[in-house]
Amino acid sequence: MGVPSRFAIEYPRRALDLIEMLEDRARGRDLLGSFGLLAASAVLTIPYERMKATHFLHDDARDGDLVAAFKRLEKTSFPEAEFWNGERIGPWWQSRVGGPIDHVDQWRDASGHHPMSVAAENSIGDHSAEAVIRVLRNALAHGNIIYLDKDARERADNQMVYMAFLTRYPDKEGEPETYRMVATKEEEFLRFVKLWATWISTIAADSAVVRAA
Known part of the structure; x- marks a missing residue:
């Protein structure tokens, strides 16, 4: 080579x-x-x-x-x-999540919903490509990745369908700890x-x- x-x-x-x-x-x-x-x-x-x-x-x-x-x-x-090269984007989610971050079932977005539920506010279209990729890059670098099943839950031995990537949101004094979450299907x-x-x-x-x- x-x-x-x-x-x-x-x-x-x-x-x-x-x-x-x-x-x-x-x-x-x-x-x-x-x-x-x-x-x-x-x-x-x-x-x-x-x-x-x-x-x-x-x-x-x-x-x-x-x-x-x-x-x-x-x-x-x-x-x-432009990297999509004219192809349609598949299922992606982005949200700011709080709650005990190590307990997926307790994740909540700003509106109080689980970030991958139908009622959640999905902001993937509101962010620049660089901002989304930065979340992916940080999650990959620090191991902040969670495999989720078809119900977006972390249940051991279930078939993995989704991948969630997390990066810590900048801390502000007096505010609870939150994370940026980006998620998609493994195929996508x-x-x-x-x-x-x-x-x-x-x-x-x-x-x-x-x-x-």
Whole structure:
């Protein structure tokens, strides 16, 4: 394997090749959720960090296209982000949750409902793509991930259907501890990871076209 000229872009390309090689085996062994996390821990986290102009390995001449893409993520809502490539977004939830965070059944949003119930306020469309991805990145980095069954409950040995990602909401004096929660189905999460990696890996090609125009 050769040394990449642009790690943040070529690494996702290589990861996509690995995903294609291993996805069927993961499905066959009913490990799709874990496979998605395995892929996302690197495919999402590494490019996300390298897209920031503040990263210590950032080079203005080389990485300007990545920084520009990051700024677009900050200005575009998650459902309309360009990495979806025109595909319809699947089931996603975002909410600010409180209650004992280690007891899923006691999670409550600002309106007092369980954040994945029909009555809950789902704000996924109100947040930028960068804000949602930041929750995913933080949850992956700190292990704040919970597998949930078809009823969005954490019951051991039940079939996993949903994945919930948590990051602590900034503490304010006098307010109870709360978290940002992003959740989706395991199938949808892997689809997102693959679309994200495809988008990142094509940024350099898109930039070359722009420069040549």
